Amino acid sequence: xxxxxxxxxxxxxxxxxxxxxxxxxxxxxxxxxxxxxxxxxxxxxxxxxxxxxxxxxxxxxxxxxxxxxxxxxxxxxxxxxxxxxxxxxxxxxxxxxxxxxxxxxxxxxxx
Amino acid sequence: xxxxxxxxxxxxxxxxxxxxxxxxxxxxxxxxxxxxxxxxxxxxxxxxxxxxxxxxxxxxxxxxxxxxxxxxxxxxxxxxxxxxxxxxxxxxxxxxxxxxxxxxxxxxxxxxxxxxxxxxxxxxxxxxxxxxxxxxxxxxxx
Numbered sequence: 458x459x460x461x462x463x464x465x466x467x468x469x470x471x472x473x474x475x476x477x478x479x480x481x482x483x484x485x486x487x488x489x490x491x492x493x494x495x496x497x498x499x500x501x502x503x504x505x506x507x508x509x510x511x512x513x514x515x516x517x518x519x520x521x522x523x524x525x526x527x528x529x530x531x532x533x534x535x536x537x538x539x540x541x542x543x544x545x546x547x548x549x550x551x552x553x554x555x556x557x558x559x560x561x562x563x564x565x566x567x568x
Numbered sequence: 569x570x571x572x573x574x575x576x577x578x579x580x581x582x583x584x585x586x587x588x589x590x591x592x593x594x595x596x597x598x599x600x601x602x603x604x605x606x607x608x609x610x611x612x613x614x615x616x617x618x619x620x621x622x623x624x625x626x627x628x629x630x631x632x633x634x635x636x637x638x639x640x641x642x643x644x645x646x647x648x649x650x651x652x653x654x655x656x657x658x659x660x661x662x663x664x665x666x667x668x669x670x671x672x673x674x675x676x677x678x679x680x681x682x683x684x685x686x687x688x689x690x691x692x693x694x695x696x697x698x699x700x701x702x703x704x705x706x707x708x709x710x
Contacts, residue, residue, distance in 0.1 A: 549666030
């Protein structure tokens, strides 16, 4: 699993490639704690390269959202593959996360 | 229609072993032409079940390999997971929180909820010193 960081229009964009599962969740959580500790106020997590997520990965996402909300900061997800959208829907994540179809859409939300 | 096949695995007690087994099953599903959504759901269900056993089942008892058998048969997948971990019934689980504000939701609890959602039947029984979990999932084979 790899995480690419980009700064676009003052927004931190994390492009994840690979799986978000029990083997990779620690690295993912470390990256989350990294941007939380720096008080980054606008973050996009881009799932374009993510081919798999399990409950461990979902747990880290919820943790990230909770911490961002506590600080009044914004987190947007984008580019989740069709076959994984159902997991976000049934977990009730579609209700609490802003999920955009692509990076441009996510950047527009945060502009 | 692909011929039926049965796969058997023994899973040893670490997350890497689980990953290796899941990768092998992914390859079988790819060969059988299962669509990405079905393959994802099968991997997810097995991942959640096996991870749960390994993380919680052997906390204070010696680890014993988990036996996994899968049968791909026409439009169905039948799976049996046997382990000698502590008694644990995944069908009798606490409610996952899937609604309400983000800050009101507990972290965790989704794994077995996802399992129940992506299988068509799930059965548990305790046999002597083993947990036996079986499930059936309807597949759509191309």
